[in-house]
Amino acid sequence: MNYFIDYLNQIVPLPEKSASAINEITVRRKLSLHTSLLRNGDVCREFHFIEKGIARVFYYKDGKEVTAWFAAENQIVSAIDSLFTGQPSLYNIEILEDSTVWSLQYNKIEPVFQGHPIVERLGRLLITKNYLLLDERMKLFAFCTAEERYERLLLQIPDILQRVKLGQIASYLGISQEHLSRIRGRK
Amino acid sequence: MNYFIDYLNQIVPLPEKSASAINEITVRRKLSLHTSLLRNGDVCREFHFIEKGIARVFYYKDGKEVTAWFAAENQIVSAIDSLFTGQPSLYNIEILEDSTVWSLQYNKIEPVFQGHPIVERLGRLLITKNYLLLDERMKLFAFCTAEERYERLLLQIPDILQRVKLGQIASYLGISQEHLSRIRGRK
DNA sequence: CGATTCCTTTGATAATTATCAAAATCGGTT
DNA sequence: AACCGATTTTGATAATTATCAAAGGAATCG
Numbered sequence: 001m002n003y004f005i006d007y008l009n010q011i012v013p014l015p016e017k018s019a020s021a022i023n024e025i026t027v028r029r030k031l032s033l034h035t036s037l038l039r040n041g042d043v044c045r046e047f048h049f050i051e052k053g054i055a056r057v058f059y060y061k062d063g064k065e066v067t068a069w070f071a072a073e074n075q076i077v078s079a080i081d082s083l084f085t086g087q088p089s090l091y092n093i094e095i096l097e098d099s100t101v102w103s104l105q106y107n108k109i110e111p112v113f114q115g116h117p118i119v120e121r122l123g124r125l126l127i128t129k130n131y132l133l134l135d136e137r138m139k140l141f142a143f144c145t146a147e148e149r150y151e152r153l154l155l156q157i158p159d160i161l162q163r164v165k166l167g168q169i170a171s172y173l174g175i176s177q178e179h180l181s182r183i184r185g186r187k
Numbered sequence: 188m189n190y191f192i193d194y195l196n197q198i199v200p201l202p203e204k205s206a207s208a209i210n211e212i213t214v215r216r217k218l219s220l221h222t223s224l225l226r227n228g229d230v231c232r233e234f235h236f237i238e239k240g241i242a243r244v245f246y247y248k249d250g251k252e253v254t255a256w257f258a259a260e261n262q263i264v265s266a267i268d269s270l271f272t273g274q275p276s277l278y279n280i281e282i283l284e285d286s287t288v289w290s291l292q293y294n295k296i297e298p299v300f301q302g303h304p305i306v307e308r309l310g311r312l313l314i315t316k317n318y319l320l321l322d323e324r325m326k327l328f329a330f331c332t333a334e335e336r337y338e339r340l341l342l343q344i345p346d347i348l349q350r351v352k353l354g355q356i357a358s359y360l361g362i363s364q365e366h367l368s369r370i371r372g373r374k
Numbered sequence: 375c376g377a378t379t380c381c382t383t384t385g386a387t388a389a390t391t392a393t394c395a396a397a398a399t400c401g402g403t404t
Numbered sequence: 405a406a407c408c409g410a411t412t413t414t415g416a417t418a419a420t421t422a423t424c425a426a427a428g429g430a431a432t433c434g
Binding site: 352353354364365368371 | 412
């Protein structure tokens with residue numbers, strides 16, 4: 001069972017040939033808690049589809065870790081600032097529990113784009129999808145209080161409190177851990 | 188002289204046929220100050236390349252206008268939350284000075300994608316480019332103080348102070364107009 | 375089971391930024 | 405040059421949130 005190809009097929013039904021071209025530059029891996037998929041300063045050359053588990057993207061701000069993104073089952077995670085530019089990334093990617101991921105070697109994708117226009121289309125739609133997610137996140141900061149952002153995150157990943165440390169969630173919400181703790185307290 | 192096609196050619200060199208297919212769903216327009224290109228609640232069906240002039244994307248928060256984005260010469264502006272989903276947009280788009288824009292009718296682009304894989308590629312690269320811009324903006328909020336964000340904006344659009352009202356800039360930076368005024372004062 | 379370590383909560387204080395109101399400045403017009 | 409309306413600046417106060425320190429809980433390991 002190839003969950004990654006299944007996921008892609010939901011976005012654009014792929015002919016067998018195109019699917020196997022993608023498959024050839026993808027590997028399924030089991031990763032354990034605390035595995036680092038990318039360190040800041042390195043160039044990101046792959047993106048990862050999470051079959052099972054959870055990951056986070058974070059950066060360092062004044063020596064402290066700040067979460068930029070969480071990705072759980074059926075989501076894609078990468079450091080797009082580097083993946084698309086070839087420049088060193090400011091982001092780190094870390095696995096937060098034992099996970100199974102499909103890693104696509106993006107530096108090998110160009111010939112696949114060239115040979116399979118449908119994959120070019122798929123790529124466009126995938127980026128569009130993720131662009132909209134980022135726009136959603138911007139809107140959350142624009143329109144919602146930290147409390148509302150917290151509730152939204154719970155809707156998105158209901159069991160996140162059991163899976164991720166509070167401080168990591170707080171920095172994702174843009175507030176201090178103490179403040180998040182107080183928000184939770186008054187419920 | 189078709190500045191829009193020139194711009195696209197810089198991203199992906201287009202064969203004549205593809206360029207003219209794009210040209211057929213694009214119109215050049217002169218727009219005057221205060222023209223509204225989109226009102227929130229409406230569905231956005233086009234995107235605009237700015238040949239000359241400046242526009243802003245904004246939304247209403249507690250009855251007040253908040254700027255989400257500025258776009259000046261050689262930039263593309265749209266309400267992507269609606270353009271890619273067909274849902275009503277939360278955004279408004281307004282022209283801030285007499286401008287010349289090229290408006291592409293996005294609801295007519297599907298056949299162009301189908302007939303011209305190179306345009307599919309172009310679309311992917313355009314979205315990627317704008318995704319990176321949004322990521323940059325997120326990083327500015329993540330890493331920089333309001334003061335640094337202000338300086339960065341000045342680098343990007345040096346004459347913005349002459350072209351745009353202070354309150355509109357302040358809300359783009361995520362601070363009150365008074366606070367921005369004080370930041371400027373202590374220079 | 376107890377000890378150790380890590381994580382979360384609570385309390386007190388300080389810093390940042392918003393808000394409201396008023397004054398000053400600017401731009402265009404007569 | 406004087407005036408008007410719009411915009412920006414300044415001042416005083418209030419609200420929000422961060423920070424630091426300490427205490428309380430939970431999980432892990434011998």
